[in-house]
Amino acid sequence: MKKERLMAHARAVSLMLGRVPLIATENISLNCAEGRVLREDIRSDRPLPPFNRSAMDGYAVKYSDLSAGRKIFKPVGMIEAGSNFLGKLQKGEAIKIMTGAPVPDGADMVVKVEHSKLSGKHVELIETKPERWLNVHRHGSDTKKGAVVMKSGTELSPLNLSVAASVGAVKLKVSKKIKILVVTTGNEIISPSASPKPSQVRDSNASFLHARFSSLNLVEADFKGPIRDEPGLLEKTFRNGIEKYDMLIVTGGVSMGDSDFTHGLMERIGVSKVFHRLAIRPGKPVWFGARGKKVVFGLPGNPVSVSATFHEFVLPAIRRMSGMERILPFSVRLPLAVDVNKKNGLKEFRVGNISADSTSVAPVKSYKGSGDFYSASFSDGLIVFPEESRLFKSGEVLEFHPWRF
Numbered sequence: 001m002k003k004e005r006l007m008a009h010a011r012a013v014s015l016m017l018g019r020v021p022l023i024a025t026e027n028i029s030l031n032c033a034e035g036r037v038l039r040e041d042i043r044s045d046r047p048l049p050p051f052n053r054s055a056m057d058g059y060a061v062k063y064s065d066l067s068a069g070r071k072i073f074k075p076v077g078m079i080e081a082g083s084n085f086l087g088k089l090q091k092g093e094a095i096k097i098m099t100g101a102p103v104p105d106g107a108d109m110v111v112k113v114e115h116s117k118l119s120g121k122h123v124e125l126i127e128t129k130p131e132r133w134l135n136v137h138r139h140g141s142d143t144k145k146g147a148v149v150m151k152s153g154t155e156l157s158p159l160n161l162s163v164a165a166s167v168g169a170v171k172l173k174v175s176k177k178i179k180i181l182v183v184t185t186g187n188e189i190i191s192p193s194a195s196p197k198p199s200q201v202r203d204s205n206a207s208f209l210h211a212r213f214s215s216l217n218l219v220e221a222d223f224k225g226p227i228r229d230e231p232g233l234l235e236k237t238f239r240n241g242i243e244k245y246d247m248l249i250v251t252g253g254v255s256m257g258d259s260d261f262t263h264g265l266m267e268r269i270g271v272s273k274v275f276h277r278l279a280i281r282p283g284k285p286v287w288f289g290a291r292g293k294k295v296v297f298g299l300p301g302n303p304v305s306v307s308a309t310f311h312e313f314v315l316p317a318i319r320r321m322s323g324m325e326r327i328l329p330f331s332v333r334l335p336l337a338v339d340v341n342k343k344n345g346l347k348e349f350r351v352g353n354i355s356a357d358s359t360s361v362a363p364v365k366s367y368k369g370s371g372d373f374y375s376a377s378f379s380d381g382l383i384v385f386p387e388e389s390r391l392f393k394s395g396e397v398l399e400f401h402p403w404r405f
Contacts, residue, residue: 179246
């Protein structure tokens with residue numbers, strides 16, 4: 001029998017990303033934008049900081065006074081955050097200043113309050129190493145007026161939004177949420193609330209995907225199923241999904257069994273196959289196709305296969321569709337803590353854990369394969385083993401893809 005030629009993982013990812021379209025945009029309020037993807041550059045409407053800003057509670061003084069050895073100063077006022085000192089600081093004078101307040105004209109350093117001692121009408125300042133602009137956040141040192149403070153493609157974090165607020169960007173142009181339909185299939189699959197017969201299993205894949213989507217502010221997902229392996233019912237569901245949603249995700253029915261109808265039905269409703277069956281484990285039977293601006297994933301039904309293929313294929317597709325700058329899974333390189341004898345020639349994504357001191361990674365010992373989602377639930381992510389069939393020695397450095405990124 002002729003050996004099956006399977007597409008490599010990297011080639012499949014490249015083809016997939018080439019078929020994923022960019023979603024449309026909308027303008028939303030700054031306070032609703034956490035987790036969304038920015039689709040325009042944001043520029044500063046003024047320098048940041050907008051003035052020489054005190055970084056400490058203390059006394060604003062002239063550097064030339066302290067560098068010449070002066071210790072005794074005449075206090076001439078106080079500046080709180082949000083107020084200004086009218087006039088110019090003179091030689092031998094000091095102004096009490098609060099953190100965040102504008103440093104007055106004529107002053108070019110701040111001595112922190114811990115280095116001060118009030119004595120009658122004077123204050124003694126002890127600064128053993130005076131420096132010009134010490135404890136001063138300089139005007140425009142963070143960014144200049146008109147400079148880009150946030151690039152298109154940024155996934156907006158709370159810190160990003162604080163920057164947007166500081167430059168007056170109260171309305172942001174972002175990617176619309178991707179509308180996704182998830183269809184779980186299989187004669188053996190029942191609802192989690194149902195009582196299973198000996199040959200049935202509860203639908204864990206829908207719960208996994210629901211949880212993954214709830215942590216993303218990029219999508220609006222609906223769920224259908226579990227649906228029995230009946231071609232007519234499946235075709236109707238798939239047609240509805242491809243018409244009404246941006247992305248369709250089907251779990252199950254993509255292998256080579258008599259009841260695996262997904263890939264055949266997709267081509268019947270006009271979804272062009274981009275790839276089917278890859279040189280990976282788990283997830284070898286994964287299917288991907290497109291019809292116009294709509295994309296479809298057929299994920300193998302085993303729970304760990306769903307989690308791995310979602311992380312390695314679906315999540316990058318969502319990021320690409322959203323216009324995100326970082327698309328591929330976050331990856332760190334860590335040494336193996338144990339020897340691993342890999343006997344297949346596939347690229348393998350094996351569930352693993354990072355050591356307590358974050359210096360190494362090891363496969364989950366109890367893991368028994370792609371149906372063992374119980375053992376996988378204790379993992380931190382996926383160890384990526386290259387295609388070679390060989391002994392990977394302890395200390396050998398491999399890629400690790402954490403689940404949470």
